[in-house]
Amino acid sequence: MATAGKQLFTTLEADGTLTVALEDVSFADPTHNQVLVRMEAAPINPSDLAILVGGADMENAEYMPGKFVARMPEAANAASKARHGLKLPAGNEGAGTVIAAGDSDAAQALVGQRVSCVPGNAYSQYCLSDADMCLPLGEHSVEEGASAFVNPMTALGFVETARADGQNAILHTVGASNLGQMLTRICAEDGIGLVNIVRKSDQVDLLKGLGSEHVVNSSEDDFMDKLTDAIRETGAFYGFDPVGGGTLVDTAFRAMERVAREQMAEYSRYGSNQPKRMFIYGRLDTSPTILTPSYGFGWTLSGWLLFPFLQSIGQETMGRMRQRVRDNLTSTFASSYKSRVTLEEMLTKDAVLDYRAMRTGEKYLVTPWA
Amino acid sequence: MATAGKQLFTTLEADGTLTVALEDVSFADPTHNQVLVRMEAAPINPSDLAILVGGADMENAEYMPGKFVARMPEAANAASKARHGLKLPAGNEGAGTVIAAGDSDAAQALVGQRVSCVPGNAYSQYCLSDADMCLPLGEHSVEEGASAFVNPMTALGFVETARADGQNAILHTVGASNLGQMLTRICAEDGIGLVNIVRKSDQVDLLKGLGSEHVVNSSEDDFMDKLTDAIRETGAFYGFDPVGGGTLVDTAFRAMERVAREQMAEYSRYGSNQPKRMFIYGRLDTSPTILTPSYGFGWTLSGWLLFPFLQSIGQETMGRMRQRVRDNLTSTFASSYKSRVTLEEMLTKDAVLDYRAMRTGEKYLVTPWA
Numbered sequence: 001m002a003t004a005g006k007q008l009f010t011t012l013e014a015d016g017t018l019t020v021a022l023e024d025v026s027f028a029d030p031t032h033n034q035v036l037v038r039m040e041a042a043p044i045n046p047s048d049l050a051i052l053v054g055g056a057d058m059e060n061a062e063y064m065p066g067k068f069v070a071r072m073p074e075a076a077n078a079a080s081k082a083r084h085g086l087k088l089p090a091g092n093e094g095a096g097t098v099i100a101a102g103d104s105d106a107a108q109a110l111v112g113q114r115v116s117c118v119p120g121n122a123y124s125q126y127c128l129s130d131a132d133m134c135l136p137l138g139e140h141s142v143e144e145g146a147s148a149f150v151n152p153m154t155a156l157g158f159v160e161t162a163r164a165d166g167q168n169a170i171l172h173t174v175g176a177s178n179l180g181q182m183l184t185r186i187c188a189e190d191g192i193g194l195v196n197i198v199r200k201s202d203q204v205d206l207l208k209g210l211g212s213e214h215v216v217n218s219s220e221d222d223f224m225d226k227l228t229d230a231i232r233e234t235g236a237f238y239g240f241d242p243v244g245g246g247t248l249v250d251t252a253f254r255a256m257e258r259v260a261r262e263q264m265a266e267y268s269r270y271g272s273n274q275p276k277r278m279f280i281y282g283r284l285d286t287s288p289t290i291l292t293p294s295y296g297f298g299w300t301l302s303g304w305l306l307f308p309f310l311q312s313i314g315q316e317t318m319g320r321m322r323q324r325v326r327d328n329l330t331s332t333f334a335s336s337y338k339s340r341v342t343l344e345e346m347l348t349k350d351a352v353l354d355y356r357a358m359r360t361g362e363k364y365l366v367t368p369w370a
Numbered sequence: 371m372a373t374a375g376k377q378l379f380t381t382l383e384a385d386g387t388l389t390v391a392l393e394d395v396s397f398a399d400p401t402h403n404q405v406l407v408r409m410e411a412a413p414i415n416p417s418d419l420a421i422l423v424g425g426a427d428m429e430n431a432e433y434m435p436g437k438f439v440a441r442m443p444e445a446a447n448a449a450s451k452a453r454h455g456l457k458l459p460a461g462n463e464g465a466g467t468v469i470a471a472g473d474s475d476a477a478q479a480l481v482g483q484r485v486s487c488v489p490g491n492a493y494s495q496y497c498l499s500d501a502d503m504c505l506p507l508g509e510h511s512v513e514e515g516a517s518a519f520v521n522p523m524t525a526l527g528f529v530e531t532a533r534a535d536g537q538n539a540i541l542h543t544v545g546a547s548n549l550g551q552m553l554t555r556i557c558a559e560d561g562i563g564l565v566n567i568v569r570k571s572d573q574v575d576l577l578k579g580l581g582s583e584h585v586v587n588s589s590e591d592d593f594m595d596k597l598t599d600a601i602r603e604t605g606a607f608y609g610f611d612p613v614g615g616g617t618l619v620d621t622a623f624r625a626m627e628r629v630a631r632e633q634m635a636e637y638s639r640y641g642s643n644q645p646k647r648m649f650i651y652g653r654l655d656t657s658p659t660i661l662t663p664s665y666g667f668g669w670t671l672s673g674w675l676l677f678p679f680l681q682s683i684g685q686e687t688m689g690r691m692r693q694r695v696r697d698n699l700t701s702t703f704a705s706s707y708k709s710r711v712t713l714e715e716m717l718t719k720d721a722v723l724d725y726r727a728m729r730t731g732e733k734y735l736v737t738p739w740a
Contacts, residue, residue, distance in 0.1 A: 051639045079664055083637050244663060267453050269421045273678050280667070289661040293614060293653045294449060297675040303667030308643050 002026040003036060003100075005125030006066075006343055006368070007089065010051055014084040016077040018056045021067035022343055027126045033104040034128050037115060041146035042094030042122035043335065044346070044355050044364040046242065046282055051090050053356050054080065055286060063349045076286070091122030091366070095137060095145035099126075107131040114140070116148035123343060125368045135322055140329050146365060147178075147335040150306065152325040154281065155182040157309050158240050159192060160317065165277070169193030171231065171239030171256075173248050174284075175215060176203035176360045178335055184212045185332045193234035197227070197248075203360065218251075227255040232262070237274060240304065242282030247290045249278045249301060257295035271296015279304035284358065338362040342370055372396040373406065373470075375495030376436075376713055376738070377459065380421055384454040386447040388426045391437035392713055397496045403474040404498050407485060411516035412464030412492035413705065414716070414725050414734040416612065416652055421460050423726050424450065425656060433719045446656070461492030461736070465507060465515035476501040484510070486518035493713060495738045505692055510699050516735060517548075517705040520676065522695040524651065525552040527679050528610050529562060530687065535647070539563030541601065541609030541626075543618050544654075545585060546573035546730045548705055554582045555702045563604035567597070567618075573730065588621075597625040602632070607644060610674065612652030617660045619648050619671060627665035641666015649674035654728065708732040712740055 007025040012018050030036045044052070055076030062069045072080065095116040101107035115134040119127035137145040162170050170187065174180050175196025187194040188211050195214045196207050207215045214230040216223060231237070237256050241249050253276055260274035276295060281304040291301070310318055325333050338361070341351050346366050355364040377395040382388050400406045414422070425446030432439045442450065465486040471477035485504040489497035507515040532540050540557065544550050545566025557564040558581050565584045566577050577585045584600040586593060601607070607626050611619050623646055630644035646665060651674040661671070680688055695703050708731070711721050716736050725734040 079662075082631055083639070086637050088637065088639075250658075261452055267456050267458070269453070269458075270675055270677075273675075283663045286663050288620075288663075291659040291661070291671075292449075293656050293658075297650070297673030298678065300670060300672040301661075302670040305640055305643075305667040307640075308668065 002028055003126055007121060007124035008091070008343060008346075009087045010090050011085070011087045012054075012072060012077070012080055012083050016072040016074070018054070018070045018072050019067070020052060020347060022347070025124070027128065030100050030102045030107065030128055032102040033107050033131045034102045035098045035107050035110050035115070035131050035134060036100040037096040037117055037119070037127045037129055037134075038099050039094050039096040039122060039124055039127050039368050040142040041096070042091045042366045042368070043147045043337070044366060045092060045147075045150055046284060046358055047150065048090055048092055049356055049358065050283070051088060053352060058349075058352050058356060061349070061352075063347070066344050066347060068347050068352065089121030089124070091124065092120060093118045093147065093149040094122035094127070094366075095142040095148065096127070097142075098134070101131070104131065110134055110136065113137070114142055114145065116145040118149045123346070123366055123368070125343075135326055137329075138326070143337075143365065144329055144334075148325055148329060148333065151179040151182055151335065152333040153310065153321060154306050155179050155186055156321045156324065157306060158183060159186055159190060160313065160321070161279070161304070161309065162192070162238050165238065167238040169195070169234040169236035169238065171195040171197070171236040171252055173197045173239065173241040173243060173252065175207050175212070176200075177242070178361075178363060179242075181207070181210060182333055184210045188212075189332065193236055195227070195230040195234055195236045195239075224251070224255060227251070228258045231255050232259045238277045240279045240281055242280070243285045244280045244283040244289055245285030245287035249280065249289060250291050250294070252278055253291070253295045253299055260298075268296070271298060273298050275300070277301075281305065335363065336361070337365040340365045340367050340370060342366070343368050372398055373496055377491060377494035378461070378713060378716075379457045380460050381455070381457045382424075382442060382447070382450055382453050386442040386444070388424070388440045388442050389437070390422060390717060392717070395494070397498065400470050400472045400477065400498055402472040403477050403501045404472045405468045405477050405480050405485070405501050405504060406470040407466040407487055407489070407497045407499055407504075408469050409464050409466040409492060409494055409497050409738050410512040411466070412461045412736045412738070413517045413707070414736060415462060415517075415520055416654060416728055417520065418460055418462055419726055419728065420653070421458060423722060428719075428722050428726060431719070431722075433717070436714050436717060438717050438719075438722065459491030459494070461494065462490060463488045463517065463519040464492035464497070464736075465512040465518065466497070467512070468504070471501070474501065480504055480506065483507070484512055484515065486515040488519045493716070493736055493738070495713075505696055507699075508696070513707075513735065514699055514704075518695055518699060518703065521549040521552055521705065522703040523680065523691060524676050525549050525556055526691045526694065527676060528553060529556055529560060530683065530691070531649070531674070531679065532562070532608050535608065537608040539565070539604040539606035539608065541565040541567070541606040541622055543567045543609065543611040543613060543622065545577050545582065546570075547612070548731075548733060549612075551577070551580060552703055554580045558582075559702065563606055565597070565600040565604055565606045565609075594621070594625060597621070598628045601625050602629045608647045610649045610651055612650075613655045614650045614653040614659055615655030615657035619650065619659060620661050620664070622648055623661070623665045623669055630668075638666070641668060643668050645670070647671075651675065705733065706731070707735040710735045710737050710740060712736070713738050
């Protein structure tokens, strides 16, 4: 007694043709610990965009009802070789109502409840999810719960990662993002020092309004001096960056080293021994990361991803993090959306060009049944 | 009763004038655990060159007896701001004879012995050193002992670092260097897998002659495929690079990721979860390090420096490493030199242009009393 519904798929061919289209799909009945969720809201996060549109030429794509076909430029296509010919689902997370469940107690307990989940195919009318990965939303709406996983767990994950490394202050290179605002609230609640980098003066105001003490505007002439001051005052030699490409990480390392050198008794040709650490957790800029030889050898740069991190921390820590998200879904972890689109509407030119711009505060929400 | 002798100093002024000159210096009598070493041999390592000539224009420098004056280009000069106006010694390591000692038993025990040491001012007729940092050379000559510290301890340090991280294979991006040859012998002795990257076919022969199984020539058309094969066969997802600038680290990460993806059951837009780790331990190329977004988020890149590493491992491990160096000074840890120069000769145009080229197998040895 399978369930029929629409689901979005994205396919990149070896010749660079990107096809994103809705298909009629048959969803299998849930077994054991699985639940079947009728999906009602799913955000379009930066992490979803890579697989949805990547570097494709969306200005000149061909748009049809429930489908678009675009060209992927040579370089981006070559870099995506591993997915050539694969028809992939999209949509990391979302929320909906559990309409069927496998025979486990955990799965059965969720029947009829609103839950958020992380199925990986959230741009769909139905999803199968493991019951253990569902967060019951209680009285919260599906819209309130749609973004309950990726950004909240990532922001909490930064704090967990920093603390496990003995750090009590963090630098974040995109302070005004949805995730950045959550991180600002978390750090205020937990007494963690935070340096927020933003690009515009209204973003400074936004974060100051959330109580952020150290907001530095990269568009100002004295950015480097102000960043250095903020690092000195907080001791934030540890940071997270979702941009990846260009010199933002390099700038952070240089400012950290300036502070470290101020504290050195004598010159060393090798730079300071102050450990400086940055994590790249996204690729908003897909150009290469540029690291200049300006901060000696006491630095470490790593990639950071949510799922490997969650696998590393164990059930207990993860349970504590999820409980905190659930308890503060409309405060600390609140998300807001600029537009709501159906599965069909998310494939139109107007929508695609708007959400792929990833402007701060302009997140889209997909509502498959609206 | 101070001792008089010549010592080399290097001074970079704010206007970019680099002056390297011998001066007559008075060496204080050793106290407590110090010894005074009459320095007889000191190598010019790549790590010494940065402070000796850096990026200066040595073709058009002014050469005088016991002195040269060169111009540092704008960019290199700005990057060296922290040393402007400072008169700095040079020469990390060397060997000589202990001619005086402080009153500690350890210091007194070294009087009259040949030792290698790491004074930081080895381009000098005399040096003061802590007795604990001296390696008694026994029957070995000062020339055999001159390079007993930096390269041997660095090569052993790579193996210690890798093992502490649970690794049993290493990639080294400059296999044919003096250090690379030591690492090849150490890995063979210890049963550690090793992938050696070289640039020339005669370097392939050299390393094969030392018993290296996996030597990959970056000048060959099939370099990337061969590198991938070598990583697959050894499991070397962990490597060390002294070049720093350019795309060599990126190439290593890309090859590691190719192997990791072969082993993945299904496609992930985030790349493999296989941890990939590289260390930059030098800056033979001072251009920026370029990291492309081609290997997901499961990677870490760090700087690596000998002295912070030694400080982190404790006396016992360090003692074990030094004993191994002493026991194998003319085999595993043997160094060879192209030329011997006096303190005056090392400041001549012919010498400078030759040793700053840092060609494989063409290391210089400074002999202050020859």
